[in-house]
Amino acid sequence: MNLINRSIQYALSAETGNTDSVVVGVYGKSDNLEINGTLTIVADDLDEGTTFDDLSKKQLFALATKKLPTLLPTLAYTNYQFFVQNDTPVRLTAYSDLSNNGSYISLSSTLDQSDFTDKAIESVGYEDVKSAVKTILSQEFPTS
Template identity: 80%
Template sequence: MQIINQSIQYQMETSTGNTTSVVVGLHGKSDKLEFSANLAVVAADLEAETTFDDLSKKQLSTLAIKKLPKLMPTLAYSNYQFFVQNDVPVRLTAYSDLSNNGSYISLSSTLDQSDFTNKAIESVGYEDVKSAVKTILSQEFPTS
């Protein structure tokens, strides 16, 4: 999956001007997934003796991207929508999001019959969709 840094926003302490956190905007897309994310990078994410001002845009993006494997499986699923051809469902798009500790992720997942091996796509339900998306996420964002 190609992930692009779209923005970096520094949060600074008003009295000292020191950077207290950074929000990194990311966008990623593969055949089955597309997401937009604003991920908070906080001091605890930095190595000892490192400040935000020591890090380049690329390093900050890398820190944010490292958070994705942990956050993606915790997405909440809001809805899904079937796409029908000749009165037969051929694919569906599932919509998911997460808002957690200053981070936000919005994900859309496009699934077809190949994502549901045990039942026909027209008979899948919420739990089937949720399971299929989690399988794809584990492939795209392995945790180990």
């Protein structure tokens, strides 16, 4: 998935004027996933001896996207809806979100019968949807 940088916000210390954290807006879309998020980068995410002011927009975006594979498995699945054609479910869209220590992610995943190998799409449940989305995420955002 091609991710783009939608925004960068710097949080400055009122006492020192130094950058305390940076919030990076991330967006991406593939055939069956759409992700929109804001990821907070804190000093612990930086290499030792590096400050936020040492980093370019490109480097800050790289730090934000590096966090995605560890955050995505913790998404909460809020709901899913079927799309029906001729009284038969043909696909479904699952909606997920995450709020974790200043990072916020929303994800919509469009699934069809090919994502459910052992049961018909009309009989899938919450755990089936969750598992299918997890499989797609692990392919799009490998952790290694």
